[in-house]
Amino acid sequence: MIPRIYIPADSGALALGAEKVAKAIAGELAERGIEAKIVRNGSRGAYFLEPMVEVATANGRVAYGPVKPSDVKSLFDSGFLTGGPHKRWLGAPDKIPFLAKQTRLTFARCGVIDPLSLESYKKHGGLNGLKNALELTPAAIVTQVTESGLRGRGGAGFPTGIKWKTVLDTAGDRKYIVCNADEGDSGTFADRMIMEGDPFVLIEGMTIAGIATGATKGFVYVRSEYPHAVAVMNKAVEVARKAGVLGASVLGSSHAFDMEIRVGAGAYVCGEETALLDSLEGKRGMVRAKPPLPAHKGLFGKPTVINNVISLASVPVIMDKGAAFYKDFGMGRSRGTIPIQIAGNVRYGGLFEAAFGMTLGEIVDEIGGGTATGRPVKAVQVGGPLGAYFPRSLFDTPFDYEAFAAKDGLIGHAGIVVFDDTADMLKQARFAMEFCAIESCGKCTPCRIGSTRGVETIDKLAAGIEPEKNLALVTDLCNTMKFGSLCALGGFTPYPVMSSITHFPDDFKPAPVRVAAE
Numbered sequence: 001m002i003p004r005i006y007i008p009a010d011s012g013a014l015a016l017g018a019e020k021v022a023k024a025i026a027g028e029l030a031e032r033g034i035e036a037k038i039v040r041n042g043s044r045g046a047y048f049l050e051p052m053v054e055v056a057t058a059n060g061r062v063a064y065g066p067v068k069p070s071d072v073k074s075l076f077d078s079g080f081l082t083g084g085p086h087k088r089w090l091g092a093p094d095k096i097p098f099l100a101k102q103t104r105l106t107f108a109r110c111g112v113i114d115p116l117s118l119e120s121y122k123k124h125g126g127l128n129g130l131k132n133a134l135e136l137t138p139a140a141i142v143t144q145v146t147e148s149g150l151r152g153r154g155g156a157g158f159p160t161g162i163k164w165k166t167v168l169d170t171a172g173d174r175k176y177i178v179c180n181a182d183e184g185d186s187g188t189f190a191d192r193m194i195m196e197g198d199p200f201v202l203i204e205g206m207t208i209a210g211i212a213t214g215a216t217k218g219f220v221y222v223r224s225e226y227p228h229a230v231a232v233m234n235k236a237v238e239v240a241r242k243a244g245v246l247g248a249s250v251l252g253s254s255h256a257f258d259m260e261i262r263v264g265a266g267a268y269v270c271g272e273e274t275a276l277l278d279s280l281e282g283k284r285g286m287v288r289a290k291p292p293l294p295a296h297k298g299l300f301g302k303p304t305v306i307n308n309v310i311s312l313a314s315v316p317v318i319m320d321k322g323a324a325f326y327k328d329f330g331m332g333r334s335r336g337t338i339p340i341q342i343a344g345n346v347r348y349g350g351l352f353e354a355a356f357g358m359t360l361g362e363i364v365d366e367i368g369g370g371t372a373t374g375r376p377v378k379a380v381q382v383g384g385p386l387g388a389y390f391p392r393s394l395f396d397t398p399f400d401y402e403a404f405a406a407k408d409g410l411i412g413h414a415g416i417v418v419f420d421d422t423a424d425m426l427k428q429a430r431f432a433m434e435f436c437a438i439e440s441c442g443k444c445t446p447c448r449i450g451s452t453r454g455v456e457t458i459d460k461l462a463a464g465i466e467p468e469k470n471l472a473l474v475t476d477l478c479n480t481m482k483f484g485s486l487c488a489l490g491g492f493t494p495y496p497v498m499s500s501i502t503h504f505p506d507d508f509k510p511a512p513v514r515v516a517a518e
């Protein structure tokens with residue numbers, strides 16, 4: 001058998017030098033006259049080990065990482081094609097603690113298969129969910145998704161089945177499935193990883209959504225910063241179309257479904273679902289007032305399901321293994337698994353898919369291994385730029401939508417960014433306001449004006465000007481933004497600001513300014 005070598009072409013692995021490693025391995029194979037097949041897979045998400053190269057041996061896969069081009073000669077000398085020992089030897093990938101501790105449902109194939117091989121996808125359980133869905137009525141599919149307890153992974157945690165039911169029950173000559181792949185939150189990369197590492201699972205999920213709601217056309221709105229994801233998705237759609245997964249007759253059935261990949265222009269607010277729809281329609285991305293809901297009047301005024309990548313990519317496993325199987329994972333009203341993205345100043349950064357319910361402390365200290373700098377963890381921002389900063393005293397909070405909300409925080413898209421004790425939380429609060437001012441769509445006053453006034457007031461605090469008065473002013477401003485903004489950009493910016501003030505009050509007490517004598 002020709003040896004098979006897996007080298008990730010995932011953006012994260014590429015950023016860490018995977019392309020150079022691939023070239024060095026190809027060169028070494030040629031020089032030594034060895035015939036081998038190089039597969040460019042996605043990443044398994046253990047970024048601290050990337051570029052992680054795997055070889056398929058008679059005893060299963062053996063991983064090496066992080067591999068540098070300078071390691072390649074010695075890897076061959078050590079017989080790595082048969083799993084030989086080397087300083088980069090990691091053993092069986094699924095035994096690496098970071099990976100072994102996970103519950104991989106949505107990401108089961110990511111980093112394992114050749115992303116563009118439909119055969120490989122099918123061999124690993126792909127299309128089983130779609131085949132099951134084709135045996136059911138649309139209403140029965142919606143019931144399965146509802147009963148699984150799946151909630152939107154884009155941020156708001158809205159029950160996916162209820163959204164689908166609204167679209168199913170709304171009459172329309174045309175309906176759409178829109179996949180939100182704008183992934184603008186800081187420290188998040190789950191959507192990108194799936195699109196680059198297992199694109200067919202998203203195509204399958206969107207097709208099931210189409211069949212369940214009567215939509216025949218889908219769009220994936222991908223952020224412009226993801227050129228690799230765009231390229232892989234475009235190729236995967238072509239492959240799926242050729243194989244009859246997409247098209248006038250999905251897998252030979254009476255259902256039609258096709259899709260297109262669209263690229264955003266780089267605005268955070270275009271991740272907000274109605275601004276995204278405007279952008280997709282070719283307009284400037286401005287938030288729309290609701291009602292009407294997109295489910296009633298969405299893309300081009302038609303009933304539209306808009307879901308995050310991970311929400312849609314989680315549907316195939318639900319339709320394959322059943323609602324009860326999926327629902328069995330998790331806690332409270334947070335069912336199933338969630339791909340937690342561990343980033344920032346952290347030792348073991350990467351994607352960790354687990355059932356809801358792990359505590360923040362377990363994720364940061366045990367899985368993430370604390371900070372990369374080795375200094376104490378000061379704060380963890382959970383849920384992107386609109387998420388609260390959690391201090392160590394809240395590390396017992398379980399990863400669950402309601403538990404985070406009860407502590408004035410949010411899970412969002414499940415990105416966590418770790419900061420050590422050198423972080424200045426006043427600067428972080430200022431950054432939150434500044435980010436809002438830059439990214440505001442400008443439609444409503446609390447966000448458009450409030451964020452700029454927020455930056456100015458925090459600057460006064462930093463300069464020690466009337467600290468008590470300005471602290472009260474920031475708090476008041478945050479209340480106005482929270483309750484008066486049209487969407488969550490203005491409405492949630494107070495979370496990082498107020499959590500910084502509440503949990504790190506010392507950072508907001510600079511030395512009082514000295515007024516120069518006239």
Ligand SMILES: Cc1cc2nc3c(=O)[nH]c(=O)nc-3n(C[C@H](O)[C@H](O)[C@H](O)COP(=O)(O)O)c2cc1C
Binds near residue numbers: 269271308
């Ligand atoms: C400012 C802003 C940015 C957002 N960015 C994203 C994003 O990048 N990706 C995403 O899926 N949802 C984002 N959302 C949430 C979407 O509006 C929407 O709730 C989501 O796409 C619905 O899909 P889901 O139910 O599957 O989560 C954002 C919301 C706001 C207010």
Ligand code: SF4
Binds near residue numbers: 269439441444488490
């Ligand atoms: S809160 Fe900000 S981003 Fe949202 S609608 Fe208002 S101005 Fe636009």
